[in-house]
Amino acid sequence: MPLEADVKQHMSQRGYEFVKKIAEGGTSTIYLTSFRPPQRCVKRRKRGEEDDNLESDKVLWMACKVIDMSRNTKVFVDKFLFREIDILSKVHHPHIIHVFGIHRFRSALFVFTRLAECGDLLEFVQRNGPVSEGTARLWSRQIALALHYLNCLDIVHRDVRCENIFISAKKNAKLGDFGFSRYLLEDRDGVQRLSETYCGTISYSAPEVLAGQPYDPRLSDIWSLGVTIFAMLHGKMPFPEPRNVKEFFEFQVHKGWRMHLDEGLSTELGEVLSHLLEVDVGKRWTLDEFLNSPWMAREPGLLQLTPDEKGALSVALDSRKRRDETAPRREAVAEEEESDDTESRGWVPEGSRTSAGRSLSEGDVRA
Numbered sequence: 001m002p003l004e005a006d007v008k009q010h011m012s013q014r015g016y017e018f019v020k021k022i023a024e025g026g027t028s029t030i031y032l033t034s035f036r037p038p039q040r041c042v043k044r045r046k047r048g049e050e051d052d053n054l055e056s057d058k059v060l061w062m063a064c065k066v067i068d069m070s071r072n073t074k075v076f077v078d079k080f081l082f083r084e085i086d087i088l089s090k091v092h093h094p095h096i097i098h099v100f101g102i103h104r105f106r107s108a109l110f111v112f113t114r115l116a117e118c119g120d121l122l123e124f125v126q127r128n129g130p131v132s133e134g135t136a137r138l139w140s141r142q143i144a145l146a147l148h149y150l151n152c153l154d155i156v157h158r159d160v161r162c163e164n165i166f167i168s169a170k171k172n173a174k175l176g177d178f179g180f181s182r183y184l185l186e187d188r189d190g191v192q193r194l195s196e197t198y199c200g201t202i203s204y205s206a207p208e209v210l211a212g213q214p215y216d217p218r219l220s221d222i223w224s225l226g227v228t229i230f231a232m233l234h235g236k237m238p239f240p241e242p243r244n245v246k247e248f249f250e251f252q253v254h255k256g257w258r259m260h261l262d263e264g265l266s267t268e269l270g271e272v273l274s275h276l277l278e279v280d281v282g283k284r285w286t287l288d289e290f291l292n293s294p295w296m297a298r299e300p301g302l303l304q305l306t307p308d309e310k311g312a313l314s315v316a317l318d319s320r321k322r323r324d325e326t327a328p329r330r331e332a333v334a335e336e337e338e339s340d341d342t343e344s345r346g347w348v349p350e351g352s353r354t355s356a357g358r359s360l361s362e363g364d365v366r367a
Helices: 005-012 039-046 074-088 121-128 133-152 217-234 245-255 267-276 287-291 307-326
Strands: 016-024 029-035 060-068 099-105 108-114 165-167 173-175
Touching: 005 016, 005 099, 016 060, 074 099, 074 108, 121 165, 121 217, 133 165, 133 173, 133 217, 133 287, 133 307, 217 267, 217 287, 267 287
Parallel strands: none
Antiparallel strands: 016 029, 029 060, 060 108, 099 108, 165 173
């Protein structure tokens, strides 16, 4: 969406300048944005007045996701957008893209996040070629820890893919774009309620999602992680380009396939991918199994949490414990939580970032 002059002026008065458009999708536009403390705050500081909310007069570069709520459907705003904002306000993890703040002006919502200096993972691979196995091990561990942290908060992402993983200047991976995220729900007997809405991106979707059957979103995120690992290592997808959902599902489930790994990649990696891309959800690995796999153990240091990782997990577990002790279970009391205007279990738009012209090619697949 182009920003109108009065919107730019309103944000400029608060120190924000929109430099250029980075990406655009069906529901939002992302801008490279600079932030400099408003002049009135600088003057207050020069007079010796305290301002605890301002640490520096230096320019801070960030990304800003702008959503015009008046141009989006009521279902998107009420169901997806407000839920995304609620979740973003609750998460803080070293491997999740940091949110500086959220601002609303008229019908526009501005979400200011850390700038991923090296772009998203898809851009990184297209620009630099496939990553090394060591880099894939590090980045997949970081994303798996982010997913594990979310699960501890009873949150699932539901759109894990290369376009939603961002690479920092220090070459660390961070999970972003929570447009399809949701809370795990329980029925009145304390049993987890499965997801029914089809969402995400077809090339990364697990068979149970494509089948249109109720699914555990934690396990479908693990399948998507497996696809992402293959893609970053090969610069292409493990499956042929899907022509439609039904054909892609039948290929995954009925035709039988095995991936051809590039020469030089380890046998432990092949084992990991076969367990993450397991059609039978009862046999698919959990995040714990992946994080403690022989492939991960090839770098023993990755089996230990860093202080920041340990601190974030501790906060999540404490929050979960307090909620369980003081509040009733999060119950699925309304069917509309998992329904929308689209055809039942049908296609949902991919989200805030367009993938046109940015997709990876199909992989080597052998029947």
